[in-house]
Amino acid sequence: MLKLLSRLRWCLAVCLLCSGMASGAEFVVIVSAKNPVSTLRTEQVAAIFLGQNGRFPGGAEAIALDLPLGSALRNDFYITVAARTPALMKAYWTKMVFTGRGQPPRELSGSVAVRKLVADNPAMIAYIDKSALDASVKAIQVTP
Template sequence: MMDRIRLLHRTCALLLALAAADASAELVVIVSARSQAPALNGDQVAAIFLGQSGRFPGGLEAVALDQRLGSPERDGFYQQVTGKTPALLKAHWSKMVFTGRGQPPREAPDSASVRRMVAENPSMIGYIDRAALDASVRPVLVLR
């Protein structure tokens, strides 16, 4: 009887984990609806968010805006776009700051804040949950 209960608990835990993974947010990289920035590929977005480029293709200034540290959106974004875990990202920025080559992007608390700030500044680029999209911003890259 105890074996059946354990098996039932494990099965329930597995189903919950699968449901949570399925419900994970689809992220979009956004710019202001007023921005002239073109659609971007993952390498271009990674270069901007890792401080390796401060410009969009074509030369316009690009200012990256992060979600808050530890948020699932931030962790998912960096894992998908750069392949970096939070620990690797911290090491990257420690090196960049120490060598004087850059500062990490400014942070906003959530997708709504990122959307609002990006909409107000055509130089900004951020990432949000796809469900938070509206006409004030436009996607330049969809992450799946």
């Protein structure tokens, strides 16, 4: 039942994005060019960003970074990857912090700041505007 609900939320997110309700920017999930990871499943990315898993496949530490609260790219990322609206994300992190089970990812001011920090640290994973991509980081493939 839980997998069915997760799939339904994912389908809803895809429908919302395809219907033109999303912003014009396109995000990519990135890691340092020094990180050996090149592909992750959507649920693996979601687990890292939701604080449910702090490791990449293979066991290396994974530290998620976020864009500012309220940014269109952040909203698109969480709708697409975690099938959660901004309101659901706020409720999720409020509960996680209150119960002592986790802290939200560190927020940075924008895609360029995120890219610079990820480039210097193979443990970090983030999402940025596709137009901010350069050779210092690697866009990973996110598969269903």
